[in-house]
Amino acid sequence: MGQITLQGVQKSFGPVHIIKGADLEIADGSFVVFVGPSGCGKTTLLRLIAGLEDVTGGSILIDGKNVVDTPPAKRGLSMVFQSYALYPHMSVRGNIGFGLKMAGLSKDETNRKVEAAAATLNLTPYLDRKPRELSGGQRQRVAIGRAIVREPKAFLFDEPLSNLDAALRVQMRIEVTRLQKQLGTTAIYVTHDQVEAMTMADKIVVLNGGKIEQYGSPLELYERPANLFVAGFIGSPKMNFVTGENAAQKGAATIGVRPEHIKIERDGAGGWPGTIAVAEHLGSDTFLYVDAGPLGMLTARYIGELSLHAGDRVSLVPDPARIHRFDASGNALRN
Amino acid sequence: MARKSTTQRVVVSTIGAWFFGFLIFFPILWMVLASFKTELEAFAIPPSFLFFHWTTENYATVQERSDYLLHAMNSIIIAGGSTLIALLIAIPAAWSMAFSPTKRTKDILLWMLSTKMMPPVGVLVPIYLIYKSFGLLDSRIGLVFILCLGNLPIVIWMLFTYFKEIPRDILEAARMDGATIGRELVYVLTPMAIPGLASTMLLNLILAWNEAFWTLNLSTSNAAPLTTFIASYSSPEGLFWAKLSAASTLAIAPILVLGWFSQKQLVRGLTFGAVK
Numbered sequence: 001m002g003q004i005t006l007q008g009v010q011k012s013f014g015p016v017h018i019i020k021g022a023d024l025e026i027a028d029g030s031f032v033v034f035v036g037p038s039g040c041g042k043t044t045l046l047r048l049i050a051g052l053e054d055v056t057g058g059s060i061l062i063d064g065k066n067v068v069d070t071p072p073a074k075r076g077l078s079m080v081f082q083s084y085a086l087y088p089h090m091s092v093r094g095n096i097g098f099g100l101k102m103a104g105l106s107k108d109e110t111n112r113k114v115e116a117a118a119a120t121l122n123l124t125p126y127l128d129r130k131p132r133e134l135s136g137g138q139r140q141r142v143a144i145g146r147a148i149v150r151e152p153k154a155f156l157f158d159e160p161l162s163n164l165d166a167a168l169r170v171q172m173r174i175e176v177t178r179l180q181k182q183l184g185t186t187a188i189y190v191t192h193d194q195v196e197a198m199t200m201a202d203k204i205v206v207l208n209g210g211k212i213e214q215y216g217s218p219l220e221l222y223e224r225p226a227n228l229f230v231a232g233f234i235g236s237p238k239m240n241f242v243t244g245e246n247a248a249q250k251g252a253a254t255i256g257v258r259p260e261h262i263k264i265e266r267d268g269a270g271g272w273p274g275t276i277a278v279a280e281h282l283g284s285d286t287f288l289y290v291d292a293g294p295l296g297m298l299t300a301r302y303i304g305e306l307s308l309h310a311g312d313r314v315s316l317v318p319d320p321a322r323i324h325r326f327d328a329s330g331n332a333l334r335n
Numbered sequence: 336m337a338r339k340s341t342t343q344r345v346v347v348s349t350i351g352a353w354f355f356g357f358l359i360f361f362p363i364l365w366m367v368l369a370s371f372k373t374e375l376e377a378f379a380i381p382p383s384f385l386f387f388h389w390t391t392e393n394y395a396t397v398q399e400r401s402d403y404l405l406h407a408m409n410s411i412i413i414a415g416g417s418t419l420i421a422l423l424i425a426i427p428a429a430w431s432m433a434f435s436p437t438k439r440t441k442d443i444l445l446w447m448l449s450t451k452m453m454p455p456v457g458v459l460v461p462i463y464l465i466y467k468s469f470g471l472l473d474s475r476i477g478l479v480f481i482l483c484l485g486n487l488p489i490v491i492w493m494l495f496t497y498f499k500e501i502p503r504d505i506l507e508a509a510r511m512d513g514a515t516i517g518r519e520l521v522y523v524l525t526p527m528a529i530p531g532l533a534s535t536m537l538l539n540l541i542l543a544w545n546e547a548f549w550t551l552n553l554s555t556s557n558a559a560p561l562t563t564f565i566a567s568y569s570s571p572e573g574l575f576w577a578k579l580s581a582a583s584t585l586a587i588a589p590i591l592v593l594g595w596f597s598q599k600q601l602v603r604g605l606t607f608g609a610v611k
Contacts, residue, residue, distance in 0.1 A: 102514050
């Protein structure tokens, strides 16, 4: 079991409020991603759950039991650090088995479990190597091995893939997701990469300035962002925002349209006219950055190749069903 | 542009390096040579470099006149003892300052270092009087104590810099893995800090071994280490160059051998943190 509940969790370092009251319900077995810009408090929130920091207020419940006064090891959680944090003087076997040794398991039992974990992660040939003799991806797997071997109630991942190169990151992303589904263990994963968040999560927590902006499934966040921040943060390229008269016509202070929900018309009369400033041709997609005069720079995405270039005049027509409306304080207006 | 390494440049710099190396080593060489001369040849002018009457009589005289083994044993006990005690105090001190620093940690570190800024002679009289009242003059324990205190700031500073280099994440990982503070120290921190501990220990041994101010002033015979033993050859009856050299050679031999075998550790210790 690994149900985690946060109730009004607060954290301050001196006069600085890092977490300003977080309430969250994480269901057993789910994969939850904390995402947000740097300094939003996502890592602090994870460390509070881990017990590496003490809360200033509120309570953290694991399977219904308040753990704010419980030391990290007794919370039944395991953590994968951004720097991997492997013990450099121990072999892979020693690293993975350290937690079991501390828990007082017998040597045979420890070995059996370590070997099973190593087999899951394809680390068996490396069991007697030291961390410095491993590649980045292998070190990462050792760090994960150390987390799974203790059969925790939940895994905590602190930006575990950010030190890997792009190709390896995609591969590890799939491996981590598959492993979590296979084990069925609750996972909390911190990242600043919204692609990781969208692809891995069952549910995403968007944090900004120490506050939870929205909590929901990836598609909920994409389709029904609660406010301007979430609308701008989720989705790539980011959502276009238009204010003024065009927004007022829709009864909103600001309207937002995603680049993929804009139809591009050559020398069309309707919609929003503009001149292409930059055109990016990726083969699979074409991204146009259009200078739309009073509306500012707008981004439009076309699936496939579109032979338009910088300097061409175009007209952008937003899909009326896909327009997001926000009030003056930035909150979404629902129809 | 990278600098060209021409043959000419290599030859010049090699000769230069050997020249300066020899220049620095020369006094030690001269001392060793003098120890094999007769007293007359030892201060003959012009001095003879290699062609003199080689003799080992100085070593025999030195051993006869004073007990080398007693003084060597004193040196080992005083240097070893003060190093050991300094480490025992410094490890927890450096550990707590490196891993749970407070607002005042920097001030404490600076304050400790400031004790090394005062010339020791400034406190000689009070320390001498205290030692006299407590019966610590010419005792090994007294010397162990004063050398330990004298080197403690340096030992704490060195260990502090080593401990600082150990990533916090690794200690947190150990905490997540269920290690108590004691087990964290035994299984994670100490093994990772061994290179640092070793070079700190070596440096402190050498410093304590060569320390002359306090040992000369606070000991005469029973507890006198090798530094006092050397000094006894510069006597009012006259300088005995050859015997003084023999005594000095005997005194530096053990530490020279130790230093030679631990060169690598020492260089790493002294340049630690200079290049990341």
